[in-house]
Amino acid sequence: MGEFDLIERYFKRPARRAALGVGDDCALLRVGSGQQLAVSSDMLVQGRHFFADVDPVTLGHKALAVNLSDLAACGAAPLAFTLALALPRVDEAWLAAFSRGLFALADAHGCELVGGDTTRGPLTICITVFGEVPAPGGVSQALLRSGTRVGDDIYVSGTLGDARLALLALRGELRLPDGLLAQTRLRLECPMPRVALGLALRGIASAAIDVSDGLLGDLGHVLRASQLGAAVDTDSVRQLLACDPLTINPPLPAQTLMACVLAGGDDYELAFTAPASARGAVAAAAHASATPVTRIGQIQAQPGLRLVDGNGNQVANGFPSFDHFAQDT
Numbered sequence: 001m002g003e004f005d006l007i008e009r010y011f012k013r014p015a016r017r018a019a020l021g022v023g024d025d026c027a028l029l030r031v032g033s034g035q036q037l038a039v040s041s042d043m044l045v046q047g048r049h050f051f052a053d054v055d056p057v058t059l060g061h062k063a064l065a066v067n068l069s070d071l072a073a074c075g076a077a078p079l080a081f082t083l084a085l086a087l088p089r090v091d092e093a094w095l096a097a098f099s100r101g102l103f104a105l106a107d108a109h110g111c112e113l114v115g116g117d118t119t120r121g122p123l124t125i126c127i128t129v130f131g132e133v134p135a136p137g138g139v140s141q142a143l144l145r146s147g148t149r150v151g152d153d154i155y156v157s158g159t160l161g162d163a164r165l166a167l168l169a170l171r172g173e174l175r176l177p178d179g180l181l182a183q184t185r186l187r188l189e190c191p192m193p194r195v196a197l198g199l200a201l202r203g204i205a206s207a208a209i210d211v212s213d214g215l216l217g218d219l220g221h222v223l224r225a226s227q228l229g230a231a232v233d234t235d236s237v238r239q240l241l242a243c244d245p246l247t248i249n250p251p252l253p254a255q256t257l258m259a260c261v262l263a264g265g266d267d268y269e270l271a272f273t274a275p276a277s278a279r280g281a282v283a284a285a286a287h288a289s290a291t292p293v294t295r296i297g298q299i300q301a302q303p304g305l306r307l308v309d310g311n312g313n314q315v316a317n318g319f320p321s322f323d324h325f326a327q328d329t
Contacts, residue, residue: 001090001092006090006118010095010099011099013103015112016112017030017080018030018114020114022113022114029079029080034136035132036133036135037079037130038131038133039130040074040128040129042066043124043126044062044066044124044126045125046122046123050189055189056094056101057100058189058190060099060103060104061190062189063125063127064081064102064106065193066191066193066268067128068109068111068129069191069270070129071195072210073198073209073272074131074133074143074208075133075141075142075143075199075205075208076132076133076142077131077132077133077199078109078110078131079130079131080111080129081127082114082115082127082128083102083116083125084117084124084126084128085116085125087123088120088123109193109195111129134202141203143198143201143202144208145207145222146225148206148226149273149299150228150300150301151298152206152299153276153295153297153299154271154272154296154297154298155270155272155296156215156270156271156294157197157272157286157291158291158292159267160237160267161241161257161260162183162184162267163265163267164263164265165243166187167188167264170185174252175250176248177248180243180248184243188266191268192268193268194268196289196291197285197286199289200285201272204278204281205274207225207226207272207273209221210268211267211268212266215237215261215263215267216262216263220305222271223303223304223305228299228300229299229301229304229306230297230306231300231307232306232307233296233309234258234307234309235309236296237258237261237296238257238258238261240296241261273299
């Protein structure tokens with residue numbers, strides 16, 4: 001099977017929202033007046049971002065999910081995406097499963113594939129996603145990292161740490177019961193992007209980011225962009241682990257569990273800030289999007305990110321987040 005036969009069979013679909021989709025030199029997207037186009041790219045490399053034995057259906061899902069998560073953090077509605085795919089060989093069963101997982105999530109969010117590239121090489125997936133954000137009168141409604149203010153509450157959607165637990169178990173660094181491993185592995189390999197929450201937070205949240213490299217590291221990007229600091233309540237953070245630690249045998253040290261929550265990565269939840277006066281609006285946005293959120297701290301004028309206990313006493317912070325080039329995690 002040749003390159004163009006591969007594209008024709010597994011990835012070419014009729015254009016719906018696009019003016020021109022797969023098959024030409026460029027995709028053409030219709031963007032209405034008073035709108036801004038949001039664009040983001042992510043790459044997944046076998047052995048670095050996923051295991052060789054991963055289910056191709058879930059891999060197709062995750063490849064797009066991590067990009068949709070970026071749109072969610074910007075408050076952007078998905079429009080379309082391109083796919084660049086390097087394959088060591090043509091495996092039709094694998095391609096059928098991968099494209100099935102990819103398009104199931106794409107269709108759920110009305111996001112269509114409009115082009116890309118294929119080549120032979122180590123399995124690598126690169127997606128560029130496009131979304132739109134209202135900008136009435138030239139004033140953008142996009143959620144940015146730089147919008148937070150002193151006194152804002154800090155929130156996190158969903159739960160954190162399960163993906164990291166699965167990764168540690170799959171690497172043989174700890175043992176999890178079979179049922180718990182299946183539960184946490186699903187969070188690692190099949191994350192659900194919080195697009196509905198991101199859209200609901202427009203006009204409410206002051207800043208947002210998706211949690212891909214660990215809560216503290218990603219929240220640090222918001223603080224640097226805003227030139228502010230924060231206090232994060234470790235008692236609130238402990239509630240973010242979905243699994244019950246009592247089901248893990250032998251028990252894991254509390255520090256290990258906290259590291260999974262604070263610096264685990266691969267969660268693809270949203271961390272965001274909002275004024276204290278907007279707590280009711282945040283609760284309404286969470287309800288409308290069917291997404292639980294937890295208030296975990298507050299933005300402060302003093303630069304730096306501090307961990308505190310329920311009494312406000314500072315707690316040691318030894319939880320570095322993931323960095324592709326700074327460490328091997």
